[in-house]
Amino acid sequence: MTAYKEFSGGKLIFYITGEIDESNISLVREEFDNGLALLPNAVILDLRQMTFIDSTGIGMIISRYNKLKKIGVPLYARGLSAQTEKVFKTAGLLNIIGII
Amino acid sequence: MSVVNQMKLSVSAISGNESFVRSAAAAFCVSKNPSLETVNDIKTAVSEAATNVIVHAYDEPEKNFIYVEAELFDDYVCIIVKDDGRGIANLEEAMQPMYTSKPENERSGMGFTFMQTFMDELSVESEEGKGTTVKMKKYITKAEDL
Ligand SMILES: Nc1ncnc2c1ncn2[C@@H]1O[C@H](COP(=O)(O)OP(=O)(O)OP(=O)(O)O)[C@@H](O)[C@H]1O
Ligand SMILES: [Mg+2]
Numbered sequence: 001m002t003a004y005k006e007f008s009g010g011k012l013i014f015y016i017t018g019e020i021d022e023s024n025i026s027l028v029r030e031e032f033d034n035g036l037a038l039l040p041n042a043v044i045l046d047l048r049q050m051t052f053i054d055s056t057g058i059g060m061i062i063s064r065y066n067k068l069k070k071i072g073v074p075l076y077a078r079g080l081s082a083q084t085e086k087v088f089k090t091a092g093l094l095n096i097i098g099i100i
Numbered sequence: 101m102s103v104v105n106q107m108k109l110s111v112s113a114i115s116g117n118e119s120f121v122r123s124a125a126a127a128f129c130v131s132k133n134p135s136l137e138t139v140n141d142i143k144t145a146v147s148e149a150a151t152n153v154i155v156h157a158y159d160e161p162e163k164n165f166i167y168v169e170a171e172l173f174d175d176y177v178c179i180i181v182k183d184d185g186r187g188i189a190n191l192e193e194a195m196q197p198m199y200t201s202k203p204e205n206e207r208s209g210m211g212f213t214f215m216q217t218f219m220d221e222l223s224v225e226s227e228e229g230k231g232t233t234v235k236m237k238k239y240i241t242k243a244e245d246l
Contacts, residue, residue, distance in 0.1 A: 022151050023115035029206075052119075054147045059208040083140040090217045091210050 003028045005035040012040035019052035029060055036064070041073060044100070048079030058091045065097060076100045105131070105172040113154050113161035113183065121168060121181075122147040128170050129177050135241045141218040142177070142238055148211040149181035149234045155202070157185025157232060176220075176239045184231035191226050 001018035012035045020028055036043070045061070047053075068075050076098040080088060088094050107128050111117045125146040126139045134142075150166050158164040169180040188194045194201075200209035216222050221237040 019119055021115070021118045021147060022154060023118055052122075052143065052147075054144055054151065055208055055210040055214055056151060058210055059206045062208050063206040082137065083144065086140075086218070087144060087214070090214055091208065 001027070003031040005031065007035065007038050007040065010041040011044065012036070012038060012042070013044045013046055015046045015049070017049035017051075020050065020057045021052070021054060022056045025056050025060055028057070032060070032064060036067075043068060043073060043075045045075070045077040045097075046079055047077055047081070047084055050079075050084060051081065053084055053087050055091070058087060058093065061093065061097075062091070065093075074098060103171045103173055107168070107170040107172075109168040110165045111168075113158055113164045113166045115151075115154050117166065118147055118150050118154065121150040121166060125168060125170060125179055129172060129240060132172065132174070132177075132240045133243050135243045138238065138241045142179070145215045145218040145236055145238075146179060146181060148214045149236070152211055152232075152234075153181065153183040153185070155205075155207075157183040159186075176237055179236045179238070180233060181236075182231060182233040187228040187230050188224075188226040188232055189228050191224060195224065 001020055001024045003016050005015065006013040014032055014035055016028060065075050078100045080099065109124060111121060122143040126143045129142065153166045154161050164183070164185065167182045171178045193199055195212045197213045198209040200207040215234065215236060219236040219238045223235045224232065226232040
């Protein structure tokens, strides 16, 4: 698993690769929050290379989504694998996060 | 239909074993040529059950175990994930979508919902102070059927 970010023009792109679960979620959280500390005006989750996610990752995303919503910053996701899409759908995330 | 293969696995209840447990459960079915979707459904559901053992069952998870048992049949697999930890006092409440006893950990309370959605059958037994047993059944869609 790796998590890294790109920040330009006020836009944060946050990349997650490999499998995320309880064993590495704190690294993902930390890196994501470092990105959010840059005060982006839009956030894109790039998940093209993420090969596994379960409720632990969903909890991390929902809590960031709620924080961003409060300050009016949109969150988008792109590159969902079939497994990720099914997990997002079951958690109701497809209705609240823009899929681009 | 008769069982064609059986597996029993006990591993330390540490988060570093989550990926091993879900991969082992999925790999156990490989002789039945499951579709990628079936493999991913099994991985996701087993990951939820194993995570719950690691996160919720024990005060000292590193000194305790996740127990996995599986039976493979011609067109389905039964997988049991259990622990001998604290158990669940109110199972009906625990299984509600969005219920979590650990919201401060950024948990969403979706684990049981995922197990239910990704598998064909789910049953949970739990006794306070004794532990929790999650039984799941999944019909195997063959890769060539698609
Ligand atoms: N093996 C277990 N031992 C003890 N309690 C458990 C066990 N499994 C689940 N629970 C209890 O059931 C609740 C609901 O479980 P569920 O997996 O649905 O949500 P969660 O683990 O809290 O959050 P999420 O799975 O979304 O990260 C847990 O919060 C916990 O209180
Ligand atoms: Mg859970």
